[in-house]
Amino acid sequence: MRLWLVTLIAAMALVCCGCKNRGAVNVVGSTSVQPFAEMLAQEFAKKEPGVRIDVQGGGSTAGIQALAEGIADIGMCSRSLERDEAARYKAIIVARDGLAVVVHPSNPLGNLTREQLRQVFSGRIANWKAVGGKDARIHVVTREEGSGTREAFTKLVMKDEGIAASALVQESNGAVKELVRTDPGAVGYMSLGLAGDLKCLSIDGVAPSGETVISGQYPLVRPFLFVVKGTCRPEAQRFIDFVLSPPGQKLLESEGLVRAQ
Amino acid sequence: MRREKIISAVLATVAMSGIAGLSLITAYIFKEGLPIILRVGAGKFLLSSTWAPSEGKFGIFSMIVGSLAVTAGAMVIGVVFGLGVAIVLTQFCPRRLAAALKPAIELLAGIPSVVYGFMGVVILVPLIRDHLGGPGLSVLAASIVLGIMVLPTVTSISVDALRAVPRSYSEGSIALGATGWQTTHMVILRAARSGILAAFILGMGRAVGETMAVIMVAGNTAQVPRSILDPVRTLTSNIALEMGYAAGDHRSALFATGVTLFVIIMILNTIAMTVSRRRGQKAGRK
Numbered sequence: 383m384r385l386w387l388v389t390l391i392a393a394m395a396l397v398c399c400g401c402k403n404r405g406a407v408n409v410v411g412s413t414s415v416q417p418f419a420e421m422l423a424q425e426f427a428k429k430e431p432g433v434r435i436d437v438q439g440g441g442s443t444a445g446i447q448a449l450a451e452g453i454a455d456i457g458m459c460s461r462s463l464e465r466d467e468a469a470r471y472k473a474i475i476v477a478r479d480g481l482a483v484v485v486h487p488s489n490p491l492g493n494l495t496r497e498q499l500r501q502v503f504s505g506r507i508a509n510w511k512a513v514g515g516k517d518a519r520i521h522v523v524t525r526e527e528g529s530g531t532r533e534a535f536t537k538l539v540m541k542d543e544g545i546a547a548s549a550l551v552q553e554s555n556g557a558v559k560e561l562v563r564t565d566p567g568a569v570g571y572m573s574l575g576l577a578g579d580l581k582c583l584s585i586d587g588v589a590p591s592g593e594t595v596i597s598g599q600y601p602l603v604r605p606f607l608f609v610v611k612g613t614c615r616p617e618a619q620r621f622i623d624f625v626l627s628p629p630g631q632k633l634l635e636s637e638g639l640v641r642a643q
Numbered sequence: 644m645r646r647e648k649i650i651s652a653v654l655a656t657v658a659m660s661g662i663a664g665l666s667l668i669t670a671y672i673f674k675e676g677l678p679i680i681l682r683v684g685a686g687k688f689l690l691s692s693t694w695a696p697s698e699g700k701f702g703i704f705s706m707i708v709g710s711l712a713v714t715a716g717a718m719v720i721g722v723v724f725g726l727g728v729a730i731v732l733t734q735f736c737p738r739r740l741a742a743a744l745k746p747a748i749e750l751l752a753g754i755p756s757v758v759y760g761f762m763g764v765v766i767l768v769p770l771i772r773d774h775l776g777g778p779g780l781s782v783l784a785a786s787i788v789l790g791i792m793v794l795p796t797v798t799s800i801s802v803d804a805l806r807a808v809p810r811s812y813s814e815g816s817i818a819l820g821a822t823g824w825q826t827t828h829m830v831i832l833r834a835a836r837s838g839i840l841a842a843f844i845l846g847m848g849r850a851v852g853e854t855m856a857v858i859m860v861a862g863n864t865a866q867v868p869r870s871i872l873d874p875v876r877t878l879t880s881n882i883a884l885e886m887g888y889a890a891g892d893h894r895s896a897l898f899a900t901g902v903t904l905f906v907i908i909m910i911l912n913t914i915a916m917t918v919s920r921r922r923g924q925k926a927g928r929k
Binding site: 440441443444447521526527528544547548549550551552553557560561564565567568 | 693694695696697698764768769772778779780858859862863864865866874876883884885887889890893
């Protein structure tokens with residue numbers, strides 16, 4: 383009986399130590415930044431095996447919340463900070479990302495103007511024929527309320543208009559991709575670096591690519607941010623330094639993003 | 644003697660902590676959710692279908708309709724197949740085959756819901772899109788996926804209900820010259836009616852509460868669906884989709900969605916309990 387009690391207390395003590403041990407650097411936030419951060423973390427682990435980097439998704443806003451609550455050391459954010467957020471936290475641009483408008487590979491359409499794009503996503507244009515495609519219904523795919531990608535898209539394209547209430551809502555880049563890959567009538571948006579084998583439309587006649595994003599010709603570009611409190615732990619700072627260093631930036635570039643400067 | 648007292652005290656504490664957990668959750672959901680319902684107005688919150696948290700508009704009517712539509716569809720599929728299987732297993736199937744089939748169907752309950760959702764997205768949704776039209780993500784897709792998910796619940800409880808019918812009933816019926824099918828649908832199904840109803844309601848509770856699989860196949864559009872091929876958002880998926888981001892009023896509105904769901908499920912459970920209690924009394928009288 384007593385032995386049990388001792389074991390129990392020992393186990394609890396161990397668990398508590400586990401909570402207090404903040405060895406790992408927690409990076410939490412946008413699911414758009416997440417895959418790139420994971421890759422950088424792997425690369426970083428090769429250089430500094432002593433520091434563990436834990437990367438988690440959840441969304442831009444969730445990342446900043448986690449930062450506020452002290453759960454995360456670094457918040458990942460795929461939109462610009464709101465005013466009150468900018469007052470409290472420091473944002474570091476780690477890369478720029480083109481927002482690709484993706485359609486099924488069989489879709490004959492090649493280009494949309496920003497005005498057409500707005501009309502499609504607000505639901506005023508509901509047939510591909512109206513923008514020069516074939517006669518078929520447009521299935522608009524959007525992200526959920528609060529997603530950084532959605533906020534960036536709204537800001538860059540929609541202006542004052544809302545995204546149609548009839549749009550399909552998917553809760554991750556992966557889910558949008560899966561849907562657009564299989565539905566010939568679908569149109570969605572996601573990070574250019576994640577678009578993979580989907581067809582990306584040109585916007586205002588400019589095809590999205592590393593060059594057009596960096597030259598500023600491609601209109602739909604947003605920053606990828608690492609958000610930190612004023613000062614952060616040395617391990618976290620070393621990770622940020624690595625991301626901004628030439629090898630880190632090069633790695634991001636090789637994955638379809640555009641370097642910060 | 645002392646030992647026994649200690650054990651009973653420990654067990655009592657464990658039991659009470661279960662109940663305490665339940666009341667804590669209830670109190671917390673209501674504390675977080677009720678204020679916004681009162682502020683927006685219960686009528687407006689429940690009967691408006693404009694859901695635009697960023698503009699401060701919280702109306703969950705489309706999601707209540709969505710939950711009910713998807714659940715109704717799931718129950719049609721779940722009950723037709725579940726009850727069908729239960730009848731075959733108890734009435735028309737060699738005992739040894741039934742002994743193998745019933746566990747196989749109950750195994751369906753062990754598959755994680757995300758697997759059902761994934762199968763739905765990869766197989767069912769394209770089928771619906773190509774052959775019936777619409778975006779594929781729809782009330783129909785969600786109903787079919789949920790219908791399969793409630794199958795084990797409906798089947799196993801119906802089987803128990805049908806098996807509980809005294810043998811003398813069917814013997815009497817057959818002795819009077821009724822065929823096997825006549826006996827089944829006129830005598831046995833009637834005698835087991837309340838048990839089957841309980842199976843139906845428990846299955847319904849599962850369908851209303853399911854989240855993951857529904858998010859993946861329903862399309863999550865916050866609009867009242869006009870046909871079964873339209874996408875739809877349910878109460879549970881509304882909470883799960885936006886919980887990660889929500890703050891302030893938006894977060895409270897999601898808790899209020901939870902309150903609504905809680906009330907719906909409580910109503911279903913109360914009905915189920917009343918029905919099964921009535922069944923118990925009937926059995927006792929015999």
